Amino acid sequence: MTSGQRLDLLVVFVSLVLYAIAWPTLQVTHHVPAGVQPVIAGLAALPLLLIRANPALGWAISAAGALVIPIVYERTGDFDFPWQVVHVMVIMALLLAVSMRAPLPVVAVAWMSTSLLFLADAPGQDGRGWAFGLTVLVLFGLLIRWLVLSRRQLAQQEEVNEVERARRAILEEKARIARDLHDVVAHHMSLVVVQAQSAPYRIDGVSPEAKAEFESIGATAREALNEIRGMLGVLRSDGQLAENAPVPGIGRIDELIEGSRRAGMAVSIERSALPTAMPDTAGLAIYRILQESLSNAARHAPGAAVRVTLTGEDASTVLTVTNAAPPGAPAPATGRSGGHGIIGMQDRALSVGGTLTAITTPDGGFEVRARIPTAPAGSEAHIAPA
Known part of the structure; x- marks a missing residue:
């Protein structure tokens, strides 16, 4: 009971x-x-x-x-x-x-x-005494009421503080893991850059083609290292906030395309009617979606030509990345590896109010199409079945 x-x-x-x-x-x-x-x-x-x-x-x-x-x-x-x-x-x-x-x-x-x-x-005159006594009784009840209310509010505040302490502990642990990740990845990526740059001088008889390949590896590794430092390096500084760290945007699309070409991919790009100014969040979303699409094309359709188009439509920018079918026997198209690439791009588009579709083309290739608004919108991202 x-x-x-x-x-x-x-x-x-x-x-x-x-x-x-x-x-x-x-x-x-x-x-x-x-x-x-x-x-x-x-x-x-x-x-x-x-x-x-x-x-x-x-x-x-x-x-x-x-x-x-x-x-x-x-x-x-x-x-x-x-x-x-x-x-x-x-x-x-x-x-x-x-x-x-x-x-x-x-x-x-x-x-x-x-x-x-x-x-x-x-x-007689007893009514006055009763009225005074009833007033004292009501005041006593209100005092108890406010005491109970204050104790309840104090308990709620303590619960909120406990949740906040737990959340802060989780964030501190995540920050520690991120710092460790930064240290480990930055160390090994630095070694990759040093080895790629010094390989033509350490190894005799390196052909011009091999030397160019080493230079491409070094440039790609340096770019990856710079991005890692931009995203995670701020955790090592108490005076710099993460939101103040430089982030890639649409202005660095050419660098991304050039890096893919150095890696041996045949990438072409077309631009039309792009807005003169774009929110940083929209630019970052376009950059990351293109980066993931190119990475998927390199993994799942090696040797296939990739066409990138950037088009301004109304208050949005449409990014389309299409890769042809890989040479030789048909291979799984982009996004069908069972990984999280397409899901990640969907979340990236949704975070800025955009949409994203990923479909197989009739010729056996693959197409990713993202519509990113220049201002936040309430639309939902959708994924077409691959």
């Missing part, structure tokens, strides 16, 4: 006890016909049953009974108070519950109405 259920049982028990007291003693305080006594006793004691479920409704019933009973039924000669003691106890308990739980306008109405009721019906 829960604590709430135990409290409900206690309320029912107390209400029944008070009812058992109010019914037999009603004839001592008021001239009430015997057949009506159970109802009048119920009005005095049973509204207490609502103290947890709806204290405002319970108070309203009890106050209405307190207003009507002195008017309808006369008091006995030995009793000059307008209500039974049970009735007074119940209405005070309900007023306290209202002040602790009901909206503040309801609290104000209940306090004023109850005070006026006692001022009007209490004998």
Whole structure:
């Protein structure tokens, strides 16, 4: 049994006890016909049953009974108070519950109405004392209410702080991993650059073609190393924010194409009606999608020609990367390797409000088409089945 259920049982028990007291003693305080006594006793004691479920409704019933009973039924000669003691106890308990739980306008109405009721019906000058006591009771209930509310807010704030501490710990661990990744990758990529640049001097009889290939490897490795340092190197500096780090954009498309050509790919590019200015996020998305598309074409269609087009349409820039079928036997087209390249490009386009489709062309090649808006939009990215 829960604590709430135990409290409900206690309320029912107390209400029944008070009812058992109010019914037999009603004839001592008021001239009430015997057949009506159970109802009048119920009005005095049973509204207490609502103290947890709806204290405002319970108070309203009890106050209405307190207003009507002195008017309808006369008091006995030995009793000059307008209500039974049970009735007074119940209405005070309900007023306290209202002040602790009901909206503040309801609290104000209940306090004023109850005070006026006692001022009007209490004998002699007792009404003033009762009104003062009821005011103290309401203030006490409000004090408890605000204390409980402040403790609840404090508990919620502590929970938020705990979540924030956990989140900060995760971010710190991710930053540490990123720094380690930067150190490891930067070290090995630096070795690749040094070996590629020094190979023609360390190895005798290197042909001009092999020397050009070594230079291409070194240039590609340097470019990759620069990007890694741009993305992860900022983690080693407390004074530089990641968003201030230089990021590639549409202005570096030619470098990307040239790097692919140095790697032996036959890449052509066409541009038309491009906007004069473009948000950094849109430029970065176009750059990364083109980078991934060229990488996929090199892996899955080696030797195939690749055509890149960049076209400005309305408020968007359309990037299309099409590779022909690979020479010889048909090979899996771009994006069908089971990896995450297409999904990553989809997420990249979606992050700036763009769309992306990836389809197999009729000649066995593959085409990636991305539409990137020059301003954020609410469209969703879609992937066509490959």
